[in-house]
Amino acid sequence: MKRSLTIFSWCVSLMLSSALPQKAQSLLPSPSGETARYDAYIELPRGYLSGICIMRCAGDTLRGSIFNEFGVSAMDFVYDKRKERVRLLSVMKMMDRWYIRRTLRADLRQLFKSMNAGEGEYHNERRHILYRFTPMVDSLNTPHPHDTEE
Amino acid sequence: MMKRTILTLCCLLASLFVTQAQNTDEASIRRRLNEATARITAMECDFVQTKHLSVLKDKMVSKGRMCYKKSDRLRWEYTSPYTYVFILNGNDVLLKNKNRSDIIDVDQNRMFREIVQIMLSSVVGNCLDDKNFKSSLKATATEYVATLTPQRKNMKQMFRQITLHFKRENACVTRVELTEKNDDRTVIELNNIHLNEALSDDLFLVR
Numbered sequence: 001m002k003r004s005l006t007i008f009s010w011c012v013s014l015m016l017s018s019a020l021p022q023k024a025q026s027l028l029p030s031p032s033g034e035t036a037r038y039d040a041y042i043e044l045p046r047g048y049l050s051g052i053c054i055m056r057c058a059g060d061t062l063r064g065s066i067f068n069e070f071g072v073s074a075m076d077f078v079y080d081k082r083k084e085r086v087r088l089l090s091v092m093k094m095m096d097r098w099y100i101r102r103t104l105r106a107d108l109r110q111l112f113k114s115m116n117a118g119e120g121e122y123h124n125e126r127r128h129i130l131y132r133f134t135p136m137v138d139s140l141n142t143p144h145p146h147d148t149e150e
Numbered sequence: 151m152m153k154r155t156i157l158t159l160c161c162l163l164a165s166l167f168v169t170q171a172q173n174t175d176e177a178s179i180r181r182r183l184n185e186a187t188a189r190i191t192a193m194e195c196d197f198v199q200t201k202h203l204s205v206l207k208d209k210m211v212s213k214g215r216m217c218y219k220k221s222d223r224l225r226w227e228y229t230s231p232y233t234y235v236f237i238l239n240g241n242d243v244l245l246k247n248k249n250r251s252d253i254i255d256v257d258q259n260r261m262f263r264e265i266v267q268i269m270l271s272s273v274v275g276n277c278l279d280d281k282n283f284k285s286s287l288k289a290t291a292t293e294y295v296a297t298l299t300p301q302r303k304n305m306k307q308m309f310r311q312i313t314l315h316f317k318r319e320n321a322c323v324t325r326v327e328l329t330e331k332n333d334d335r336t337v338i339e340l341n342n343i344h345l346n347e348a349l350s351d352d353l354f355l356v357r
Contacts, residue, residue: 035206037231056206069228069247070199070236070265070269071210071328071336073330073334076332090205
């Protein structure tokens, strides 16, 4: 009898745990030293930017770079995960205006928060900008602990 | 006193001869490269592009295939780790990635005009007498190396320097290095190069 009850309660708990919503897996690289690569797509009201985003985790911060398919840099940034703050290290000359920097900082912050919750998309509805970062299936650039440049 | 004057004069003369020799050398390399470039009517090759990121001290490698047909048709296609096609046909550019496909008029888009010019100049190597670049040339045992410094404002905003490596035996571009203002560097290596072989016009269709 005891054994039947134990098996029954184990089955119920298993069913309940599978029915409960699971916490989505973060799309951001973690732990420290891990690198992640994404197909980056930013759609603007009058055009779009596409390319690659690479991010590396270093403690509480993420360092990243976004560049187009030809390798031309668009921006370099640092994201403080604890303070949820984005700092732009460099922005390509064409986009280097204070109001664009301000929008980028705010939008990337929202995007990274979404990515941390497992959602690789953020839509700035006020300015009609869509950010979509999809993890890259990448056989050529599989991160290796010693595969960094000096 | 007299000895010192003669010595100084000799040094001056020697340096003058060295400069003269360098100029002659550079002129002959330039002539050779220009002649080789003029002979290219079509080119097809594989490429490996390595982007060196200064902020991350990391690199990103992508691979693809390139086709060129004189004088303004270029197909630049990335096959791994992402798919992306850039086709230039006259003034029209087709951009195709997994999300969308767009046709752009190069004359209407300042940034693309610059990118197209750099790509064409780089793969064919016909920018040595281009006024948009200040160029210098040197020869090593196996190759000629052209260092180009952009002169136009828009191009200067993107690249600090472009270096082209030409194979000495056929004066064909085999390696392109693009250095950006943020110290990032993109190296493109061209492999399996086929020169002046028939290429279908369908490769360059923009639609």
